[in-house]
Amino acid sequence: MDDILKVDSLGVSFGGIRALDQVSFEVAKGSVTAIIGPNGAGKTTVFNCLTGFYKASDGRIQFQDKNRTHSIEIILGQPFTLQDFVNPISFGRKLFYKMFGGSHQVAALGISRTFQNIRLFKDMTAIENLLVAQHRSLNKNILANLFNTRSFRDSEAQAIKKAKEWLAIVGLTADADRLAGELPYGHQRRLEIARAMCTDAKLICLDEPAAGLNHNETKDLSNLISRLRTNHNVTVCVIEHDMSLVMEVSDHIIVLDHGNVIARGTPTEIRNNPVVLKAYLGEE
Numbered sequence: 298m299d300d301i302l303k304v305d306s307l308g309v310s311f312g313g314i315r316a317l318d319q320v321s322f323e324v325a326k327g328s329v330t331a332i333i334g335p336n337g338a339g340k341t342t343v344f345n346c347l348t349g350f351y352k353a354s355d356g357r358i359q360f361q362d363k364n365r366t367h368s369i370e371i372i373l374g375q376p377f378t379l380q381d382f383v384n385p386i387s388f389g390r391k392l393f394y395k396m397f398g399g400s401h402q403v404a405a406l407g408i409s410r411t412f413q414n415i416r417l418f419k420d421m422t423a424i425e426n427l428l429v430a431q432h433r434s435l436n437k438n439i440l441a442n443l444f445n446t447r448s449f450r451d452s453e454a455q456a457i458k459k460a461k462e463w464l465a466i467v468g469l470t471a472d473a474d475r476l477a478g479e480l481p482y483g484h485q486r487r488l489e490i491a492r493a494m495c496t497d498a499k500l501i502c503l504d505e506p507a508a509g510l511n512h513n514e515t516k517d518l519s520n521l522i523s524r525l526r527t528n529h530n531v532t533v534c535v536i537e538h539d540m541s542l543v544m545e546v547s548d549h550i551i552v553l554d555h556g557n558v559i560a561r562g563t564p565t566e567i568r569n570n571p572v573v574l575k576a577y578l579g580e581e
């Protein structure tokens with residue numbers, strides 16, 4: 298299977314804390330890959346780097362889309378080097394991303410995410426949250442807007458259609474016009490996934506999607522993750538502490554501890570790995 302993502306020697310420091318050190322892994326296209334590890338292992342920091350919320354101090358992240366490879370570090374903006382001043386193409390590209398780069402450009406590539414602590418627009422309705430996520434594909438021409446042209450109406454209708462489709466997929470059709478902040482917790486988690494999918498995600502990063510869910514909601518989530526992959530052609534990366542969910546949905550598991558990858562493999566391999574058990578349970 299081709300890899301959609303390659304992470305090579307990623308490093309991130311916060312003052313004296315080395316949150317990630319030489320972290321390398323690949324994510325196969327169409328797979329569900331779980332990133333697990335004890336608290337503070339660096340899992341969310343990996344997601345923050347993948348999605349452009351943090352700029353790693355070392356290493357490379359490459360996202361493969363069709364036949365093109367995109368480097369996240371370039372998209373987030375890099376300092377100029379002397380060589381750039383004799384290479385106009387490289388100079389132009391760096392200048393472009395210095396001016397217009399950032400996590401929104403990473404999202405435009407097709408990498409989307411949810412958050413450990415839900416970050417919906419709580420004062421907007423559920424459907425409005427999904428419309429905001431599609432702002433890139435809406436017709437933003439001011440004249441088209443002013444004269445309510447056909448292309449403007451079409452783009453709006455298309456966005457509403459997609460939002461309704463995703464509300465149906467995550468089982469929130471009845472909540473379309475309720476304020477996001479008033480939805481039950483489990484519904485908010487599903488709305489976050491729908492919002493991430495409305496950006497036309499090819500790779501979705503779910504940060505502890507089962508946190509705070511009850512048993513039935515976790516089962517529904519597991520089913521939704523499988524459907525994202527099977528029916529919607531999405532590659533899923535998931536950080537999760539619920540090991541039964543991880544073991545059920547994942548094809549591949551990466552284990553982090555103290556900012557290092559300490560193990561990787563299939564659920565069966567990870568379940569029986571003594572290094573992983575030691576990281577979670579400590580040494581006797």
Ligand SMILES: Nc1ncnc2c1ncn2[C@@H]1O[C@H](COP(=O)(O)OP(=O)(O)OP(=O)(O)O)[C@@H](O)[C@H]1O
Nearest residue numbers: 311314316334335336337338339340341342343413
């Ligand atoms: N913005 C930040 N500023 C300073 N330190 C940070 C920051 N973000 C993360 N850290 C530190 O980096 C380390 C890794 O944090 P991270 O949130 O990535 O861990 P995690 O594996 O996601 O943990 P958890 O399972 O508890 O969410 C921790 O020591 C954390 O305190």
